[in-house]
Amino acid sequence: MSPHKAPDSSRRSDRSRRAICDAALSLVGEVGYARTTIEGIAARAGVGKQTIYRWWPSKAAVLMEAFVDLGTRAAEAAEADGTAGGGEHGIPDTGDLAADLRLVLRATVDELNDPAIEGPTRALTAEGVSDPALGAQFVENLLEPQLQLYVTRLRAAQEAGQVRADIDPRIALELLIAPLTHRWLLRTLPLxxxxxxxxxxxxxxxxxVQP
Structure with a gap:
């Protein structure tokens, strides 16, 4: 008879962590950030609230990690099925800047239209406007790392002689991102x-660069 193996506590903790992240995202999408509580997250995840407090200092910290975790899982899934087109691994550089940017912006459209992502993102974005500390966390932990991927790709295109040398990539990326964000936030027209x-x-x- 093989010896009895003790439960793997690290795997159990990871399951609990992901359950908490999923619960936080679903709750904030359903009732908004202001009405989401640590107690509610714990109840939805099936854990004690002390488990949450042991791992995170605040509700905002739970949500930040939940969004990061969501992005990580999406990237893992895309890589597994061969459809990865950027994400945490960067914007692809095939030498065709237009095709690379279309691929990434189309993926962004899909994410913003995904009900599992749209509700929580809208709630957290709205709360970030009225809560400067939360807004700063949102920018630092989630938005800025994604924007830097555009900066890197546009600078590579400059070095290849495709993009004008006088262009500031940090400003140029806003010409790509802002229209999608504006249409998504206001729901003026379909994205x-x-x-x-x-x-x-x-x-x-x-x-x-013009020929």
Whole structure:
């Protein structure tokens, strides 16, 4: 008879951590950030609230990690099925800047239209406007790392002689991101792949070196 193995506490902790992250995202999407509580997250995740306090100092910290974890899982899934096109591994550099940007902006459209992501993102974005500390965390931990991927790709295009040397990549990326964010926030018109492609095409008219 093989010896009895003790439960793997690290795996059990990881399951609990992900259950807590999932619970936080679902609750903030359902009732908003202000009405989401540590007690509610604990009850939804099936853990004691002291477990949450042992791992995170605040509700905001739980949500920040939940969003980071969500992005990590999405990247892992995309890599597993061969559809990874950027994410935490960077924006692809195939030598065709327009195609690379269309791929990433289309993926962004899909994320913003995903019900599992849209509700929590809207709630956290809204709370970040009225809560400067939370807004700063949102920018530092989630937004800025993604924006830097665009900076890196645009600088590579500059070095390759494709993008004008006088262009500031940090400003140029806002020409790509801001229109999608504006349409998504205001719900003025549908956010589609076709719209993302048009944003890329119009933006590159001002960025690319003219033959």
């Amino acid at each position: 589609t792949h076709e719209y993302a492609d048009q944003v890329v095409d119009l933006t590159l008219r001002g960025l690319l």
